[in-house]
Each structure stands twice: as structure tokens, then as C-alpha cells.
Amino acid sequence: MNQHFQVTGLQRGKTRFPRYDEAALGFENYWYPVMLSKELKQGKPKALTLFGERIMFYRDQGRVFALHDRCPHRGIPLSKGTQVFPKTWSCIYHGWTFDLKTGKVVAALTDGPDSKVCGNAHVRVYPVEERIGLVWIYNGKNTPPPVEEDIPSEILRKDAAMMWRFTERPGDWRYGAENGFDDGHGKFLHRASWFATFMQLPGWIQSKMELDHEGWLVRKPTKVDFEGEFPRLGKWPKVHWWKSKRVLSTPSIKLPCVLRVELGKYMHFEWYVPTQAGHHRYVQLLVKHTNAFNRLFLRLRYWAYIRWIFHVSFNNEDAWMVELTNTPPEQLYRPDLSIIEWRKMCENARGTKPSDHEIEVRDDFSREEFTKATQA
Numbered sequence: 272m273n274q275h276f277q278v279t280g281l282q283r284g285k286t287r288f289p290r291y292d293e294a295a296l297g298f299e300n301y302w303y304p305v306m307l308s309k310e311l312k313q314g315k316p317k318a319l320t321l322f323g324e325r326i327m328f329y330r331d332q333g334r335v336f337a338l339h340d341r342c343p344h345r346g347i348p349l350s351k352g353t354q355v356f357p358k359t360w361s362c363i364y365h366g367w368t369f370d371l372k373t374g375k376v377v378a379a380l381t382d383g384p385d386s387k388v389c390g391n392a393h394v395r396v397y398p399v400e401e402r403i404g405l406v407w408i409y410n411g412k413n414t415p416p417p418v419e420e421d422i423p424s425e426i427l428r429k430d431a432a433m434m435w436r437f438t439e440r441p442g443d444w445r446y447g448a449e450n451g452f453d454d455g456h457g458k459f460l461h462r463a464s465w466f467a468t469f470m471q472l473p474g475w476i477q478s479k480m481e482l483d484h485e486g487w488l489v490r491k492p493t494k495v496d497f498e499g500e501f502p503r504l505g506k507w508p509k510v511h512w513w514k515s516k517r518v519l520s521t522p523s524i525k526l527p528c529v530l531r532v533e534l535g536k537y538m539h540f541e542w543y544v545p546t547q548a549g550h551h552r553y554v555q556l557l558v559k560h561t562n563a564f565n566r567l568f569l570r571l572r573y574w575a576y577i578r579w580i581f582h583v584s585f586n587n588e589d590a591w592m593v594e595l596t597n598t599p600p601e602q603l604y605r606p607d608l609s610i611i612e613w614r615k616m617c618e619n620a621r622g623t624k625p626s627d628h629e630i631e632v633r634d635d636f637s638r639e640e641f642t643k644a645t646q647a
């Protein structure tokens with residue numbers, strides 16, 4: 272295991288989640304959302320770092336292609352290149368010309384039509400699809416499953432109104448996912464946020480995790496407490512009579528890296544798409560199932576205030592923590608059961624056969640054990 276990739280456990284080099292701790296660049300064999308289709312204009316390449324690689328996206332005759340953004344000749348980014356012939360792309364330096372679909376060199380223009388490079392050099396191409404106004408990329412070398420398998424069914428519905436936000440964030444994508452599914456922080460970190468102005472957030476919750484038929488790991492509350500007396504300290508939290516006590520959100524998480532939060536009539540999704548180690552592309556989506564008229568109204572409300580209160584201000588509190596999280600070592604507590612179950616799920620991600628041993632998991636550690644491990 273690359274110890275620098277490790278995010279779990281009591282000390283570097285020792286892990287109960289080997290696949291998860293290797294996956295600093297994400298899991299292979301899944302589809303990931305990349306950008307809005309309309310961002311990729313005909314004839315204008317766009318370069319992004321994803322899964323530790325520079326990748327060039329290009330729209331040719333309406334269709335999107337993705338190529339490793341590096342010319343095999345002298346390493347020039349292909350995204351600096353140009354199009355000479357249809358369905359191909361030429362490197363700007365010496366004119367090596369690649370088939371957009373296969374990545375094979377079909378001409379080395381400055382070596383004449385009989386160049387031996389033809390058929391003997393290529394760049395990696397990635398499967399790409401467009402659905403629901405988005406570009407999706409497959410991070411894998413095998414034949415991909417249908418892209419719909421990795422798109423939440425709720426957003427494939429015709430009546431889904433969707434509002435997106437894409438940002439680049441510092442912080443390991445796994446910290447992003449764990450923060451999203453973490454059962455504890457919402458009750459403390461977000462307590463004073465604008466988003467919670469009219470919500471009485473519980474003080475603590477006990478939950479159980481359930482896997483549903485679409486592969487979501489769902490966090491279901493079994494016990495909700497709004498306030499308590501802490502011995503010798505006093506009461507916490509403050510309960511306001513004018514705030515609603517309805518527990519509004521039900522979060523779920525799914526491979527490769529998507530969180531779903533059910534918020535009454537709304538749904539929020541977020542993906543933590545790995546870019547390079549320690550960074551990710553944060554994709555946020557607000558969804559409501561509604562008719563065409565209300566869709567327009569919702570769009571107005573989103574841009575007037577929902578975006579700023581929720582997707583910017585509220586989620587920036589998360590971004591702050593995701594950037595600052597620093598493990599191992601870590602000492603988990605009862606609400607982290609959700610994180611442990613997510614890690615277990617990741618051990619069985621696509622690409623290897625499910626592990627045949629039961630992963631030994633405890634949801635707390637003794638103080639002695641923790642101290643010993645951190646001081647060793």
C-alpha cells in the first residue's frame with residue numbers, strides 16, 4: 272500500500288481497509304460526471320485533471336471525445352493542438368495526428384504520408400457519454416457498463432429539474448465522501464448556518480445503515496435527541512421554540528463517490544470526483560421533480576437565494592473541514608458508524624471479487640490503544 276494515500280486507521284502502514292486506502296485517485300470501472308455539456312463548445316478543447324491524469328475533452332461533429340492530454344512524441348499537451356482533418360486531432364508541435372475515437376496516430380504530418388509512426392503510436396482514449404445535459408467519463412480500461420448504471424435514477428426522470436454547481440476543492444475525495452455521510456458534524460458545524468435558520472437541528476442521533484436495491488447505503492435514524500443535560504456542564508444545545516423539529520434530511524451514499532440527501536420535496540446530490548491526490552472536483556446538484564412551469568420558478572429561486580445559502584455558504588463549511596481533515600491517526604466515535612459502513616462498502620467496489628473475509632470493524636477504540644498507536 273502507498274502509505275501516503277492512506278486515510279483510515281490508527282497509524283500509517285496498518286489498515287483494515289486496504290482497497291479504500293489505496294484509492295486516492297478513485298475507483299476504476301465507474302462512470303463519473305465531468306462538466307455541463309454546454310461548457311464543451313464545438314471545436315474548443317477543454318483540459319481537466321481527473322484520476323491523476325490530464326485529460327482533453329473535445330466535441331467533434333456534436334460528439335464528445337476524451338484523450339490523454341499528452342502527445343507521446345515529446346509530451347506536449349494535446350489540448351494545445353488543432354484540427355486539420357475531420358474526426359482527428361493534431362498535436363501543435365510536429366503535427367502528429369490522432370484518430371479521436373481510437374487514439375491511434377493516423378498521420379505524422381511532418382514525416383510524410385509514408386511515416387512509420389502511423390499505427391505504431393497512440394494515446395489513451397476514455398469512454399464518454401452525454402446524459403441529462405452532462406458529460407460523463409468512464410474511468411476504466413474494460414468495456415463499460417451502460418452509463419445509466421452510475422446515474423441516480425431520480426435524475427434520469429423526465430420531470431427532474433436540476434441546478435448544478437462545479438468547483439475544484441482541496442482535500443482528498445474520501446474526506447469529502449466521509450464528511451458527506453458523517454452523522455455527527457451536521458449537528459455542530461452547521462448549527463449556526465443560514466440554511467438552518469428555521470430548523471431545530473437535533474443534538475445527536477443514533478442511526479442504522481441499510482443497503483437499498485439500487486446500491487445506496489442509507490442512514491436511518493433510530494433515536495433522535497434535541498437536547499440533553501451534560502453532567503457538570505449544563506444543557507446543550509439551545510432549543511428555539513420557533514424552529515421546526517422535523518428531521519428533514521435522509522442521507523445515502525453510493526459508489527463510486529456520490530451522496531444523496533433527501534430534503535422533503537427536494538433532493539441534493541454531490542459527487543467527489545478525484546482529480547489528483549488530495550484534491551477533487553466537487554459536483555453539487557439540487558433536484559426537484561416538478562412540471563415545466565414550476566421548473567422556471569425554481570430556477571429563479573435557486574439563483575436568487577438557494578444557491579448562496581445552500582450550495583455556497585452551507586457547503587463551504589463542509590469544504591473547510593474537508594480541506595483540514597488530516598488522518599491517520601484517527602479515533603472514531605459512535606456516530607462514525609456511518610463512515611465505517613461506507614468504507615466496508617468500498618472494499619467491495621467494482622474491479623475485484625468481493626473479499627471473502629469479514630472485515631473486522633469496531634466503532635470505538637480504547638484510550639490506551641489510541642495513545643500507544645499515536646506515540647509509537
Ligand code: FES
Nearest residue numbers: 342344345362365
Ligand atoms: S510533441 Fe506532439 S508531435 Fe511532436
Ligand SMILES: [Fe+2]
Nearest residue numbers: 450457461589
Ligand atoms: Fe455538512
